[in-house]
Amino acid sequence: MKKLYSCLSVFLLFSFLLLPAAMTEAKSKFKDVPNDFWAKSEIEFLSSKGIIKGFPNGTFQPNQPVKRVQAAIMITRALGLDTSNRPNPGFKDIKNLDKEAYNAIAAVVDEGIFPKGQTFRPHEALSRADMAMALVKAYGLKGTYHKPIIDVSKDLYPYVSALAANGITKIYQDGTFKPNNTVTRAHFSVFFARVLEPSFRVPVNSKENPAKLGEPLVVETDNFLYGRHKYEIELTDVITDGEQAWQMIQDANMFNEEPPVGKKYILAKFRFHLLEFTGKTFSSYDLNSAAFEAVSKNGVVYDIPFVVEPEPRLSANLYKGGEVEGWVAFLVNTNDTPLIVWQREWDDELWFSLN
Numbered sequence: 001m002k003k004l005y006s007c008l009s010v011f012l013l014f015s016f017l018l019l020p021a022a023m024t025e026a027k028s029k030f031k032d033v034p035n036d037f038w039a040k041s042e043i044e045f046l047s048s049k050g051i052i053k054g055f056p057n058g059t060f061q062p063n064q065p066v067k068r069v070q071a072a073i074m075i076t077r078a079l080g081l082d083t084s085n086r087p088n089p090g091f092k093d094i095k096n097l098d099k100e101a102y103n104a105i106a107a108v109v110d111e112g113i114f115p116k117g118q119t120f121r122p123h124e125a126l127s128r129a130d131m132a133m134a135l136v137k138a139y140g141l142k143g144t145y146h147k148p149i150i151d152v153s154k155d156l157y158p159y160v161s162a163l164a165a166n167g168i169t170k171i172y173q174d175g176t177f178k179p180n181n182t183v184t185r186a187h188f189s190v191f192f193a194r195v196l197e198p199s200f201r202v203p204v205n206s207k208e209n210p211a212k213l214g215e216p217l218v219v220e221t222d223n224f225l226y227g228r229h230k231y232e233i234e235l236t237d238v239i240t241d242g243e244q245a246w247q248m249i250q251d252a253n254m255f256n257e258e259p260p261v262g263k264k265y266i267l268a269k270f271r272f273h274l275l276e277f278t279g280k281t282f283s284s285y286d287l288n289s290a291a292f293e294a295v296s297k298n299g300v301v302y303d304i305p306f307v308v309e310p311e312p313r314l315s316a317n318l319y320k321g322g323e324v325e326g327w328v329a330f331l332v333n334t335n336d337t338p339l340i341v342w343q344r345e346w347d348d349e350l351w352f353s354l355n
Contacts, residue, residue, distance in 0.1 A: 030060035037062070039186040042193035042200055049196075051078045052189055062186035068114075068130065069094075069101050069122035071188070075113060075138050076104040078196065083107045091120040113137045129179035131191060132159040132169070139195055141166050144347045146205055146219045148230070150175040167201030168194040207295070210339055210351035213238060218275070221348040227280035233342065235352045236325060237269035240337055249329060253308035264334045267310070268292070268354065271325040274318040284317040287324065294330040294338040302338065305331040 029047060033040050043060060046052040051074050054060045076083060083103035087110055094105055101122065108114045113134050129152075135141065136159045143165030152160050160177050163169040168191055171177055183191070194200045203209045211217055216234040239245045242264030249256050249265050259265055270292075274285050289309060294302040307329050314326035332338050340352040 030054050030058065032059045033062060037186075039190050043186065043189045045193045045197060045200070046074075046189050049078075051192065052185070060185065062189075063184050065125035065182045066185055066188045067123050068120065068126050069097065069105065071126045071131070071134060071183075072108045072114065072122075073101060073104040074188075074192065075134060076107050078192065079111075079138060081107045081111065086110045089120070090116065091118070093119045094122055097122060108134075108138075111138075125182040126188070127179060128169075128177065128181050128183055129156055129160075131183050131188065132156065132163050132177075132179070135168070135191065135195055136162045141168070141195075144221060145171065146217050146348060146350060147171060148175045148218050148220055149177055152177050152179055163191075165204060166194075167198075167204045170202055205350055207339065207341075207351050210353040211235065212353050212355075216271075217350055219348045219350070220276075221346075223347060225281055226277075226285060228276070228278045229274065229285060230276040231285075232271075232273040232275060233350065234271045235268060235340070235354075236271050237267075238354045239267040240354055242266070242334065245329070248310045248327075249307055252310040256307045259331060262334055263331055265305070265307070266294075266330050266332055266338075266354070267327050268330070268340055268352070269325060269327050270314055271323070272314065272318075273323040274320060277318075277320045284319050285322075286317055288315045289313070289326075289328040291343055292328045292330075293341050293344055294332050295341055296333065296336050296338050301344070302330060302332055305329055307331075 028035050028040060029044050033043055039062065043052070043062065047054065083106065086103065086106035089106045089109040091105070094102055105114070105120055105122065109116055114120070133156070141162045143162050145161040145164035149157065149160055149164070149171055156179060160169070160179070164171050169177070190200070205211055205217065213235050216232050218230070218232045220230040222228040239248070242259070245265040245267045246259060248267065272287055277285055290304060293304065296302065309327045309329045312326040314324065314328050316322065316324045318324065330338070330340070337354055340354065342350040342352070
């Protein structure tokens with residue numbers, strides 16, 4: 001019996017040594033997409049859904065550019081668009097395409113995903129600008145990115161901003177999007193996978209991914225009240241100790257009310273720098289603490305307390321270039337460390353963590 005156990009142990013050991021790769025990591029579907037390729041998961045996700053396909057020789061050719069006609073076909077597949085009986089898109093350069101390509105172009109143009117015109121340029125490489133407009137139109141993406149994008153036109157900005165706000169594209173560290181660069185098959189797979197599957201998306205400021213202490217955010221927005229403006233905002237200090245916060249609030253004004261039982265005051269200091277401002281209704285930007293609210297761990301918005309905050313207070317009328325830093329007070333449950341939200345339900349809504 002002991003000899004039998006020894007033989008069995010040796011057999012299992014050799015089996016483990018001979019088959020580690022199969023046991024620990026699935027083999028890549030394409031010969032030129034190794035297991036450590038940066039876009040492997042997204043490529044195989046799209047491939048599994050029949051949206052993007054490899055080549056007969058078993059390759060994917062991830063670094064080859066995506067052609068505009070290929071993008072039209074993939075979007076048609078992904079959306080499950082009916083390509084029959086679509087009106088003639090009117091392009092002069094698509095008559096010699098095969099039936100699938102022609103019908104896909106007719107469908108995406110009819111749906112307003114690609115624009116009408118004299119030519120479609122089917123064999124031209126898809127640009128990052130083309131991709132942004134097509135994906136945002138195809139999936140009705142909304143949102144505003146809260147950092148500058150310095151190399152896109154006014155017309156293109158809403159599309160790139162929506163992509164970035166949804167974590168589908170990253171803006172480069174220098175604030176550029178590089179709209180004229182071509183999109184490779186690997187890049188397109190990543191962008192498309194992020195649209196279809198949120199788990200692939202990159203983190204953006206949100207309730208689930210709030211900014212941390214000392215992390216500045218640059219926001220550029222336009223609204224009916226203030227017009228077009230750009231600013232930098234940063235959480236610079238936090239006091240969550242209820243006794244310390246109450247002492248500072250009491251010292252600020254003797255008539256401030258003590259927190260009720262089960263509640264405590266907390267303080268957060270913010271720095272605000274108005275970088276650009278083109279007012280519509282007012283000639284200056286009115287900054288005050290009422291733009292901030294605390295939201296509990298359970299998602300309940302706390303009432304704004306009526307107290308005089310310690311100096312310096314975050315309250316000022318600012319012109320372009322103006323900068324101020326000051327305290328904002330919140331009244332919350334004693335056992336809660338809430339999130340702070342700025343401009344809740346506005347285009348420039350931002351979330352901050354006090355941890």
